[in-house]
Amino acid sequence: MGRAAILVVVSTLGMPACGFEVDAGTNMMVDTPSAPASCNAIKTATPSMPSGTYTIDPDGAGGAAAYDVTCDMTTDGGGWTIVFLAPTNLSMVPISYTSSSPPLLTAAQKAMIAYRGSTGTAASNFATFDMPAAWRTDAPFNSAMNDVPITVSIGGATATPATLRFGSFSFNDRCTDAWTGTNGPWGRICITGTNAPYFSGFATSAPDTCSDSLGGWNAIACNPELRFSIAIR
Known part of the structure; x- marks a missing residue:
């Protein structure tokens, strides 16, 4: 019988290509396990992970390099990959996700918006809903204006119908106010008829605000203990 052929992949620098390592015993290159694809994959494999x-590594070995993310393993069953955590103030659009990749966004089934403090814990008015299609290709801050019907759970309660509003355009004050008028453009992300986070001010040089969706857009200023976040699962 002839010998079996062995395909060896080597990078242009003479080192093992991504996804391979040298076995110390045989001095041959072998496949290496890739990092998990998401925080949800980690949670599913080991539910006790904090x-x-x-x-x-959302696209697996051999693709883009693996990278570090913050995982929320507690809120609403855990397994959330935090893809955006606002700094103290954002002054203009466009605004990108702070941690993401196309395969990660494409695979996500659920989204969560929440305020977080220095401990990273989500505030009690976190909102979860099906991942909007537009959020898979771009962060929600950058569109002109969007009204998307959703079914949303606030703080883990029974889900109810509502409207998710996101983008930047003119509006008067509250989440229920239509995209109209001459006051703006201002950015906002909020959910009508709920006390979900109401993040606003990010499309202008004005300070960002972190109110809730039942109040006015500028009721509460964002601060290091009140930062807007987006997580996906």
Whole structure:
């Protein structure tokens, strides 16, 4: 019988290509396990894993390099990959996700908006809903204006119908106010008829505000203990 052929892949620098390592015993290159694809994959494999920083590789070995993300393993069953955490103030659009990749966004089934403090814990008025199609290709801050019917759960309660509003355009004050008028453009992300986070001010040089969707857009200023976040699962 002839010998079986062995295909060896080597990078242009003479080192093993991504997804391979040298076995110390045989001095041959072998496949290496890739990092998990998401925080949800980590949670599913080991449910006891705590919230914190983990390395994920959404497109698997051989693609883009693995990178670190913050995982929320507690809120609403855990397994959330935080893809945006606002700094103290954003002054204009466009605004990108702070941690993401196309395969991660494409695979996500659920989204969560929440305020977080220095401990990273989500505030009690976090909102979860099906991942909007537009959020898979771009962060929600950058569109002109959007009204999307959703079914939303606030703080883990029974889900109810509502409207998710996101983007930047003129509006008067409250989440229920239509995209109209001359006051703006201002950015906002909010959910009508709920006390979900109402994040606004991000499309202008004005300070960002972190109110709730039942109040006015500028009722509460964002601060290091009240930062807007988006997580996906």
